[in-house]
Amino acid sequence: MGPGSGTFKAPNQRSRSEAPAMDIIFGRNKKEQREPVRATVTGKIPSWLQGILLRNGPGMHTVGETRYNHWFDGLALLHSFTIRDGEVYYRSKYLRSDTYNSNIEANRIVVSEFGTMAYPDPCKNIFSKAFSYLSHTIPDFTDNCLINIMRCGEDFFATTETNYIRKINPQTLETLEKVDYRKYVAVNLATSHPHYDAAGNVLNIGTSIVDKGKTKYVIFKIPAMVPGAGKKGQRPLKYTEVFCSITARSLLSPSYYHSFGITENYIIFLEQPFRMDILKMATAYIRGVSWASCLAFHGEDKTYIHIIDQRTRKPVLTKFYTDPMVIFHHVNAYEEDGCLLFDVIAYGDSSLYQLFYLANLNQNFENNSRLTSVPTLKRFAVPLHVDKNAEVGSNLIKLPSTTARALKEKDDQVYCQPELLLEGLELPRINYAHNGKRYRYVFAAEVQWSPIPTKIIKYDVLTKSSLKWGEEHCWPAEPLFVPTPGARDEDDGIILSAIVSTDPQKLPFLLVLDARTFTELARASVDVEMHLDLHGLFISDADWGTGKHPSWEEQDGASDGHVAPQT
Numbered sequence: 001m002g003p004g005s006g007t008f009k010a011p012n013q014r015s016r017s018e019a020p021a022m023d024i025i026f027g028r029n030k031k032e033q034r035e036p037v038r039a040t041v042t043g044k045i046p047s048w049l050q051g052i053l054l055r056n057g058p059g060m061h062t063v064g065e066t067r068y069n070h071w072f073d074g075l076a077l078l079h080s081f082t083i084r085d086g087e088v089y090y091r092s093k094y095l096r097s098d099t100y101n102s103n104i105e106a107n108r109i110v111v112s113e114f115g116t117m118a119y120p121d122p123c124k125n126i127f128s129k130a131f132s133y134l135s136h137t138i139p140d141f142t143d144n145c146l147i148n149i150m151r152c153g154e155d156f157f158a159t160t161e162t163n164y165i166r167k168i169n170p171q172t173l174e175t176l177e178k179v180d181y182r183k184y185v186a187v188n189l190a191t192s193h194p195h196y197d198a199a200g201n202v203l204n205i206g207t208s209i210v211d212k213g214k215t216k217y218v219i220f221k222i223p224a225m226v227p228g229a230g231k232k233g234q235r236p237l238k239y240t241e242v243f244c245s246i247t248a249r250s251l252l253s254p255s256y257y258h259s260f261g262i263t264e265n266y267i268i269f270l271e272q273p274f275r276m277d278i279l280k281m282a283t284a285y286i287r288g289v290s291w292a293s294c295l296a297f298h299g300e301d302k303t304y305i306h307i308i309d310q311r312t313r314k315p316v317l318t319k320f321y322t323d324p325m326v327i328f329h330h331v332n333a334y335e336e337d338g339c340l341l342f343d344v345i346a347y348g349d350s351s352l353y354q355l356f357y358l359a360n361l362n363q364n365f366e367n368n369s370r371l372t373s374v375p376t377l378k379r380f381a382v383p384l385h386v387d388k389n390a391e392v393g394s395n396l397i398k399l400p401s402t403t404a405r406a407l408k409e410k411d412d413q414v415y416c417q418p419e420l421l422l423e424g425l426e427l428p429r430i431n432y433a434h435n436g437k438r439y440r441y442v443f444a445a446e447v448q449w450s451p452i453p454t455k456i457i458k459y460d461v462l463t464k465s466s467l468k469w470g471e472e473h474c475w476p477a478e479p480l481f482v483p484t485p486g487a488r489d490e491d492d493g494i495i496l497s498a499i500v501s502t503d504p505q506k507l508p509f510l511l512v513l514d515a516r517t518f519t520e521l522a523r524a525s526v527d528v529e530m531h532l533d534l535h536g537l538f539i540s541d542a543d544w545g546t547g548k549h550p551s552w553e554e555q556d557g558a559s560d561g562h563v564a565p566q567t
């Protein structure tokens with residue numbers, strides 16, 4: 001492999017007790033737990049909580065002698081906690097993506113990821129490299145779907161941000177077919193954070209790069225139900241429709257984005273000055289640099305706020321903008337008295353991606369991982385009807401509930417100035433029944449000087465107060481809210497979070513909190529190597545009646561008596 005290969009030699013793996021905390025969390029390859037193993041439950045899991053918590057995240061960071069550069073490159077490791085009658089069963093399985101299979105077969109990294117450019121053929125000289133380049137000008141992206149899980153009708157998919165998703169069996173964690181979004185909608189990239197409406201229809205956004213001379217952001221809808229559902233080959237994806245598209249401001253440098261916002265009648269898309277350079281991407285392979293190096297934050301530019309009216313499927317004509325910022329996660333959005341309010345976790349630069357380079361996470365972590373801009377919960381307010389006669393410089397937001405402002409400028413432009421709600425939080429979740437509607441609570445991971453969460457937090461956007469859960473040497477994952485059946489209050493439910501421990505005396509566990517009080521109801525400890533995951537979902541048995549859909553045929557059972565009940 002040439003020097004420009006972008007992969008390093010893997011160091012020898014140390015044992016758990018000797019390894020520094022950050023190496024346990026980030027550096028080490030995690031072992032699969034293919035057979036379901038019963039957890040030791042302390043406390044009491046509410047009897048109504050029955051279903052599968054299914055989550056995704058990077059688990060393998062080295063293959064043979066080669067190692068990935070960035071934590072977001074790691075091979076996808078799915079894990080699940082099956083909760084039945086107060087018991088918890090854990091299992092984990094690497095996603096058998098084409099990427100995983102090719103890497104394992106070659107015993108080295110052969111597929112490029114976000115922060116690592118890899119070469120399928122060991123390039124010996126400049127001629128073979130140039131030849132190899134010519135056949136890779138339009139790169140085929142990875143199907144290492146490590147970020148999230150998406151539900152489409154009765155199907156579940158592991159997702160990343162490329163054009164590929166992988167169908168999975170949510171019960172066995174088995175990897176099923178590879179789906180190329182491009183077969184159904186012209187997108188080269190798509191988010192791993194789709195939205196769902198009350199009927200379960202999926203709404204997502206992707207980028208179509210230089211297609212017929214245009215680069216567009218494409219909002220598309222995948223129906224939950226399709227005609228003749230259940231018949232072989234009748235998949236919802238076949239019925240994907242383009243909902244609306246927005247032409248990118250720049251043909252060759254579209255914005256990078258990780259999620260979007262939605263209200264009952266509108267969609268919010270932020271075209272941020274964190275952009276991908278398509279020409280750099282087209283030459284990345286021969287230059288031996290990663291995709292990540294083709295992304296740059298342009299602090300001198302604006303962030304454009306696009307509002308799409310779902311009824312007309314057209315963008316609102318007023319040009320709303322705000323200061324340059326980087327957003328990964330939208331929290332929620334809603335309409336109030338002719339205004340649209342949306343809450344996001346905002347950064348002042350793109351340093352977050354920089355911090356997740358494994359080299360920064362391994363040694364001298366405290367110094368290397370200081371965030372140069374703190375993730376901040378910000379509320380924006382956008383006026384839905386701009387009075388043409390309003391004075392230039394006047395604030396168009398008259399809501400008593402927020403200090404966010406929208407200042408009228410000349411040429412029909414409106415400058416939006418957010419209200420700062422809270423600093424130091426990431427991986428936000430809400431009670432999804434309140435998605436797009438007025439809401440009060442944000443459940444998130446608390447991050448202070450470093451991007452690695454040490455606590456989970458419940459933040460009340462109304463009273464601006466918070467409740468927290470944390471324990472020494474415990475690293476919580478994104479907190480997921482599950483409502484109590486028949487709940488009336490927004491916080492009537494529980495919080496689930498998978499906790500990784502770096503205390504050799506403490507096993508990793510699934511934490512169950514009362515969402516109202518943030519007190520611990522139960523924990524389910526498992527003697528496994530658990531990875532710090534990214535995102536996922538809870539599949540409640542109530543959604544399925546029996547808790548098992550007929551198409552999720554069991555392929556593997558446990559042999560040691562610790563068997564997850566087969567419903």
Ligand SMILES: CC1=C(/C=C/C(C)=C/C=C/C(C)=C/C=O)C(C)(C)CCC1
Pocket residue numbers: 072112113114141142147160161162189258291292328534
């Ligand atoms: C492979 C690949 C990509 C992957 C991006 C990833 C994997 C991003 C992960 C982001 C996360 C986890 C953010 C958390 O807040 C790009 C840049 C889209 C485009 C080029 C090919």
Ligand SMILES: [Fe+2]
Pocket residue numbers: 193258328329535
């Ligand atoms: Fe995310």
